Amino acid sequence: MSAGPVVVTGGGIAGLAASAALASSGFEVTVVERAACIGDVGSGLLLYRNGIAAADAISTRLGEGIRAAGHVVGPEDVRVLMDSAGRVLTRERIGEMSVRLGLPQVAILRSMLQDLLLREGTAAGAHICLGAAVEGYSQDGRRVSVVLSDGTALNGDVLVAADGLNSVVRAAMLRDGPPQYLGYTSVRGRAVGSELHPRTFVVNGLGMQIFVAPADRNTLYWTAKITSPPGVWPAMGQQGALTALLDRIADWHEPVVRMVRSANPADLSVTDIHDRDPVSRWVEGRVALLGDAVHPMAPAMGQGANTAIEDAVVLARSLREHGDPNEALPRYQAARVGRTSRIVLDSRRQGALDQGASREQARARDDVMKQRGRKDAATLDIVDWRPDTADAFDEADRGLSAPALRPGADAAGV
Template sequence: MTTARTAVVAGGGIGGLATASALGRCGWSVTVLERAGQPAATGGGLMLHPNGVAAADAISPRLGERLRRIGHVVRPGETRLLMDATGRVLAREPIGDVCRRLGRPMIAVMRVALHRALADEACAAGVRVELGTTVHGHTTRAGRVSVRADDRVLEADLLVGADGLRSVVRAMVVGDGAPLYRGYTSVRGRATLPPDRPQSFVVNGIGLQLFTAPVGGGRCYWTAKISASPAEWPARGPAGAHAALLHLMHDWCPSVLRMVADSPVDEITVTDIRDRDPVDRWSDGQVVLLGDAAHPMVPALGQGANLALEDAAVLAAATGATSDVAAAVRAYENARVGRAAAVVLESRRQGEFDQGAGARQARRRDDVMRRRGRKDAAALSFMDWQPVGLPLTGGVPR
């Protein structure tokens, strides 16, 4: 009888649960350690692009099918409205045509629903998830990793640091200090779609951009990115940030203003936007980084969750190709570092451009959108990723 290889995943977010599911389906015995005592009940929504959907399909066909059921699948011919603050349409972005060309859909989904789907998939793969457990550090010796978690030590063949923007595992592997504030904050919420705008839309203001996407049943999520000093908006709390956002939008298109005004205040989330400069090393032997711990990025291209799903699929596939865990980690790192760096830097550039921090910058942004007919043309170059050597198969590799 072959003993299953063991993995500890630090972090039970999107990347951590996706990785745990993928490894579990490949025959690993996996434990996820999540510092939060319970899953977050808020967090807004996100867009799974064709590359993220391809990764989800590779991790588990059942997962891909569920995501198509729980979110809004962009239809052929569907467009996204690009507007100025008055509601005047600058362009109609042909997002449905992109999906048709790439052969997989975009899916807008609430973050909570995605997290629940990944948690269920992890459970089905035999993964053990421990909430309220914090990883404090690790040591490696003789091909094993000792993971310090609260008052005990777990031994494993592999430690995956999927513990987010301020990753404890990254601090030990890379040690590059604090993440970088990018000059704007994010206020996110859930709402009912305006009757006069039942599709996805983007509204441009000065130092403010609002993105909205339907998630099914007449519901949507929205994300406002606001140019500001660091800590200014989080200090207001959900209710204060909601009120301040409405003040900034006082002269905006009435139906959009009403949509934000009617959003449940107890589901508002406020986060300063930070990223990190790309690095060319995510690993140390049998310890490896993934998702936001490896490549945190601003949300301008909507690729953060998508790349985390890609990471999970590639790491699991790499471990399935060899019994040498350190070699699998190196193969994963080699496959991912360059692509992630490109997305991080392009997201940073697009995010700064989107903000239109002054009147001149806002006019230039609007003119570019009108001329190109797209919000972020560069995003297209990242959406055609396809998994190689996947879907995953069960069993412990020989």
Template sequence: MDPVSGGSHVVVAGGGIGGLAAAAALASSGFGVTVLERAAHIGDVGSGLLLYQNGIAAADAISTRLGRGIRAAGHVVGPEDVRVLMDSAGRVLAREEIGEMGRRLGLPQVPILRSALQNLLLREASAAGAHIRLGTAVEGYSQDGGRVSVGLSDGTALDGDVLVAADGLNSVIRTAMLRDGPPQYLGYTSVRGRAVGSELHPQAFVVNGLGVQIFVAPADGETLYWTAKITSPPGVWPALGQQGALAALLDRIAGWHEPVVRMIRTANPADLSVTDIHDRDPVSRWVDGRVTLLGDAAHPMAPAMGQGANTAIEDAVVLAQSLRECADPGEALRRYQAQRVGRTTRIVLHSRRQGALDQGASRKHAQARDGAMKQRGRKDAATLDVVDWRPDTAGPLTEAVRGRRAPDHRPGAEAADR
């Protein structure tokens, strides 16, 4: 059976960035898609993230409209832009030429608010025909021949030809598939927020302290988003709540470079996200029959290289291509797994090492981190190798299937084309 024109139905568990990217890529490829999201609504979550060249290439492959929307909603890093790397007193360690990477690779970096990216993916998935079902959690699955039955929190089940687990770090589907236990805490927590109208806008910078590193990037015309990673025992910072975490962070950075302190002080506690950082040891198995893992459910990673969202969107593109090109869904999922496991394993392990280095948890380690930045003039040693990725496709997924789908004669359909 032709996987596009035959009406195959894909169930996606999770409506985060990975799940919505998968829904957009699959629906644009001609599949019927249902997204099951536990939350009652898809709202304004988190602060911001950085889409590197690999993430932009993946978004462009889903649709040119999505790529344009990301560039319009975020901050497109220009060819002359630099990221200032400094210590807590404001002394400059290096000026990282982040615009140079865009010149070399032909695509920009785009810092963007997480909510803006999620909304763009939601609109793209919906426009492509995906059905988004909110307030519905996935509790397990079973398989019988060529079908997958997905057990739901309301006691019912939903059948599909393929199940994609994009249900995050603590994936229910991964647990059922691999039974590999809980994720591992990496020794630091993350407090993320935004600053509007800061005197530091639109400068991107990183500030190193003892057991603390703060990453800052412009997300749009007036907003900076920031992430503070703080060495800590597990559970301490999330237990403080948003207001308590902001107060504790300000106490922790008292005496730091004053413009940085002022930026943090202006944050709205209601916008803060406080999360202990975990990852998992990489595994080579992501597939069980017609069920597969994607994004954090497959390869959760430390945020040190900013690749979580980028690799999830990559996953979505490769999965859609594999299912579109291979008539046997099981074989398509195994092909997807073979293409993704090696790359994501390397990124998970490098992100773990980079995250440990970034923290500077002791004076000796802080000096080593600062010295490494001075020497190489960059925050991350392997960034260029990681972000130099392109999907194996001749163009956007919608172009690849356009000739195989019935023409749309609705008024305005041509103008809405991706």
């Protein structure tokens, strides 16, 4: 394929990763983003070996920028898993994973990752169109026309839909209804200058779990996942959610309480957690879904951003190497469906376990962590992904089922 125009919908991590990968591959790219600016949203995230490998594949500069901006997990680093009283369940040797797999884990502020991806894409020539919402699209086999909220249209050879959980493009393509609520919400914040920095830890409570990691030289980011009916926590607003969270953890390990109390409410994100059942159809003609638009997943295994960057790399390479989008896009789909479907289902199961919604379930969760010596079961398998094998998917992926694809002891040192 010649370097023809590509329209990318969505200016989040998925869309910006797609724009950077495509523009760096020589494509003319326009990103359409509903918001008036690409701002500071969310708290932080962890890029595992697979996410770092994907970023490095987009460009060496991007990979180096991520390492410089975030907290690189060292070979001796551990993640303390503990209960709400601060009793240690186990110490997970997260640094050993980096040594074993040859690339580091990097914790980074979401806003910083977005900025790095934006700079990479625009440096390669991508154009960003802000304040415009995509309302629909049409195609004739040779071109795609994207209809915007102001009545104008953008034409391109390919449309990449990275417009998130409630994707307009997905709705038009698949007509499969809304995403499903998983039974818990997420309150995410930051702590600057915390006494706990730079430690990494997970705190288990009844119907709740808090994940904490350093994101830069003086900032911790944290995510509290709270079992709740849908809509309750987002309706509280930022200050209300912070107050309610502090009420919920009032008798927890005091350093953790102080960390949460120090958060600026204006920095908080409060979001109910949803996913979707995996689907086998990602492509319609010259239109392709990417990231949360096609495989939204529970945050329990930290793979949402990582797999979105993977998607971007595989998509760009497929278009670059296979020419005609009518050939390249199905190849992209085939390379990604099995892997991401497995991660969606693993993340769903891990998320349900993490919540410890009843006292029995909370005890079972804590016991599993003690026995395994780690937070989750499948991360090592999942993160050992490399772009040079991204087109391969094995028989286990092909035979994916369940569901079928649809058309304490010591006190913690914290």
